[in-house]
Every structure is written in C-alpha cells, then in structure tokens.
Amino acid sequence: MAIRVQEAAFDLGAEVQDFATAQTQAGAVVNFTGIVRNTAAGDLDRMEIEHYPGMTESALTAIDAEATKRWVLKDSLIIHRYGILRPNEMIMMVATAAPHRVDAFEAAQYLMDYLKSRAPFWKKEFTTDGAEWVDAKDADEDALLKW
Amino acid sequence: MIDVLYFAWVRERIGLPKEQVETTAATVAELVSELKLREERYAAAFEDISALRVAVDQELCEFDAPLAGAREVAFFPPMTGG
Numbered sequence A: 001m002a003i004r005v006q007e008a009a010f011d012l013g014a015e016v017q018d019f020a021t022a023q024t025q026a027g028a029v030v031n032f033t034g035i036v037r038n039t040a041a042g043d044l045d046r047m048e049i050e051h052y053p054g055m056t057e058s059a060l061t062a063i064d065a066e067a068t069k070r071w072v073l074k075d076s077l078i079i080h081r082y083g084i085l086r087p088n089e090m091i092m093m094v095a096t097a098a099p100h101r102v103d104a105f106e107a108a109q110y111l112m113d114y115l116k117s118r119a120p121f122w123k124k125e126f127t128t129d130g131a132e133w134v135d136a137k138d139a140d141e142d143a144l145l146k147w
Numbered sequence B: 001m002i003d004v005l006y007f008a009w010v011r012e013r014i015g016l017p018k019e020q021v022e023t024t025a026a027t028v029a030e031l032v033s034e035l036k037l038r039e040e041r042y043a044a045a046f047e048d049i050s051a052l053r054v055a056v057d058q059e060l061c062e063f064d065a066p067l068a069g070a071r072e073v074a075f076f077p078p079m080t081g082g
Helices: A012-021 A055-070 A101-118 A138-146 B008-014 B028-038 B040-045
Strands: A002-006 A028-035 A044-051 A075-081 A083-085 A090-098 A121-127 A130-133 B002-006 B018-021 B053-056 B059-061 B072-076
Touching: A002 A055, A012 A028, A012 A075, A012 A090, A028 A101, A055 A075, A055 A101, A075 A101, A090 A101, A101 A138, B002 B008, B002 B028, B008 B040, B008 B072, B018 B028, B028 B040, B028 B072
Parallel strands: A002 A075, B002 B072
Antiparallel strands: A028 A090, A044 A083, A044 A121, A075 A090, A121 A130, B002 B018, B053 B059, B053 B072
C-alpha cells in the first residue's frame, strides 16, 4: 500500500510495471490513470491543482484502508499530482492488486470514486477566456451512494 | 488561537491562505458568524455555506461540529480530485 502526492510527473509504464512485478500473491492488477482533459474548444492552456498538505495524505490513507477492508486486496498504489499541468498530462493513477480481477476492478473504482469527492484537491482551468475553478459534479457525489 | 485555512476560491475571495484567529466560538458555525462580521470579503466568501466544506483538524465535518480543543479549521469548496 503506497500513497504519493507529488508535483513531479510520473512514468506510468514504469509505475505499473514495478507494481505488477512486485506482487507475489496476486493474479490481477488493475490500473486507472486520470489525464488532463482539454476543453471542447481545445483552448485549455493549463490546469492548476491545489491540495491540503497533510489532510490529503490522511484522507487517501483512510480511503485506501476502507478499500482494503471491503475487498481482498494484496496491494495498492495511489499517485496524485498537484501544481501546474498541461493538457493530456497525467494527473493521477491508482493501481490495485488482488488474487482475482473482480476485487481489483471494484477496489480501483471505489478508490477513484472516493478520491474524487473526499480527498482535498481542487482544480482550476486556465483557458484563453480566463481562469475558472472546476465545479464538483453531482454525479461524482452520487457515485459514492453505490458503495 | 486557532489556525484557519482557506483553499481554492475561498482562499482567493478572502485573500490569504492561512491566518491565526482568536476566538471563543464553540462550533464551526459560530466561527463562521464571527468571521463574516469582520469584513466584506469574509461575508462574501461565507455567503452560502451550503457551497462550502469544512475540516476540523484535517477531518471533514459538519458546520455544527464543536471546536473545543481544535487546532486547525479549514474551509474550501467541494473537492475535485482525480
């Protein structure tokens, strides 16, 4: 179980490779990667991600611990960046390892759903029109209800 | 003395990320009432608390949460990670 909150970019291929090859009791590894989505108009210059140092790590640790209680997880990895990110850059990733795929898939989705609405990150988009904080979506809050 | 932190547009509206506040407020809601009386920028930031979230000592809580023994209170909009 590892949680990293960092400004620097990460190497997705290397992270997933290292995660998968480190497993000794898993038969399934699932990875989700979030990237900076451009606007429909394609005019996104950058996204700035702010977070709450300290609370971010403790919130992610709590979410991870809950996932480990609910599913048979052998390992997990959460990486989330903050600072300035350009379109198409990787924002974050989660990886889960379980004996079987259902646990790995469901735990990854659970981690994502909770991370989106309960970990203290905020996104601000900068386009040619100016800057705007990204609003939380009702759908993201509703996603928690299924768990 | 309690550390009060602001994030995202709450930080921008109030104009600072963190300050120390001398307060006798028993709950988060009472602290908000005190802050709103300070200056227009606070009143604007806290105009609609249904649009805000709060954490006491880095744990999400409700606005009626007690402040007894609290070291740090943070106000911010709903989170948008991932």
